[in-house]
Amino acid sequence: MRLVFLGPPGAGKGTQSEKLSKELNIPHISTGDIFRKNIKEQTTLGIKAKEYMDKGLLVPDDIVVEIVKTRLLESDCKEGFMLDGFPRTEIQAKALDNALKEMGLKLDCVINIEVPSEELISRLTGRRVCKECGTIYHIKYDPPKIEGICGLCGGQLIQRDDDTRETVERRLKVYRAETEPLIKYYTDKNILITLDGNKDAEEVFEDLKGAIRGCI
Ligand code: ADP
Numbered sequence: 001m002r003l004v005f006l007g008p009p010g011a012g013k014g015t016q017s018e019k020l021s022k023e024l025n026i027p028h029i030s031t032g033d034i035f036r037k038n039i040k041e042q043t044t045l046g047i048k049a050k051e052y053m054d055k056g057l058l059v060p061d062d063i064v065v066e067i068v069k070t071r072l073l074e075s076d077c078k079e080g081f082m083l084d085g086f087p088r089t090e091i092q093a094k095a096l097d098n099a100l101k102e103m104g105l106k107l108d109c110v111i112n113i114e115v116p117s118e119e120l121i122s123r124l125t126g127r128r129v130c131k132e133c134g135t136i137y138h139i140k141y142d143p144p145k146i147e148g149i150c151g152l153c154g155g156q157l158i159q160r161d162d163d164t165r166e167t168v169e170r171r172l173k174v175y176r177a178e179t180e181p182l183i184k185y186y187t188d189k190n191i192l193i194t195l196d197g198n199k200d201a202e203e204v205f206e207d208l209k210g211a212i213r214g215c216i
């Protein structure tokens with residue numbers, strides 16, 4: 001199963017792909033997570049990516065495409081993968097098509113998660129993530145049992161640097177301008193499935209499992 005999760009920041013792509021990755025036992029590839037890991041390790045890539053991320057802008061296409069192409073060649077992607085946060089521009093979408101074509105593969109479906117803008121802002125500003133294992137929480141919608149502590153690994157929960165109100169608004173604008181056109185791109189390829197993400201995360205997950213049954 002080769003999937004792409006599409007949708008604005010805060011739609012629940014990470015939440016749903018974490019769950020689906022466990023259920024299907026295929027890797028969840030988040031370009032945002034790859035950049036954050038590099039920032040933590042202070043690699044050259046991380047230092048470069050942070051310049052863009054802190055401003056709510058997209059990291060240049062050539063950098064992201066190279067990372068994803070390399071990642072897809074790893075052995076754990078043989079049985080499939082789910083991409084979260086990639087592609088985000090038409091250039092990236094075309095590069096993905098070409099890379100898969102060279103590997104003799106294609107995408108099975110693209111899951112587009114829809115959520116109204118006001119809800120996205122409260123989801124993003126209330127998001128907390130585990131510093132150690134990356135598990136996603138929300139102060140109201142999905143709080144940890146012990147405040148500030150990850151229920152899975154005991155790590156400290158932090159707010160992402162780009163989850164401030166100002167940066168969130170910029171990210172949503174960038175999404176509308178650069179990424180939203182991919183809805184048409186994948187609709188034209190007949191592989192887009194849209195889910196109502198403005199429901200409880202468990203309900204969205206049930207809808208998601210139903211949707212992918214139809215595209216395997
Ligand atoms: P994305 O990966 O699309 O940016 P996330 O999965 O990180 O989004 O979710 C953003 C925030 O919204 C997180 O704090 C998460 O806990 C919360 N969240 C995710 N799905 C839902 C949902 N269906 N209802 C309420 N909150 C949600």
Ligand code: AMP
Nearest residue numbers: 031032052053057058059064085086088
């Ligand atoms: P995310 O974790 O998906 O919310 O991504 C966080 C940030 O990482 C984005 O706001 C971008 O700055 C950067 N990023 C992640 N994926 C991409 C991508 N496919 N193209 C460009 N920038 C990206």
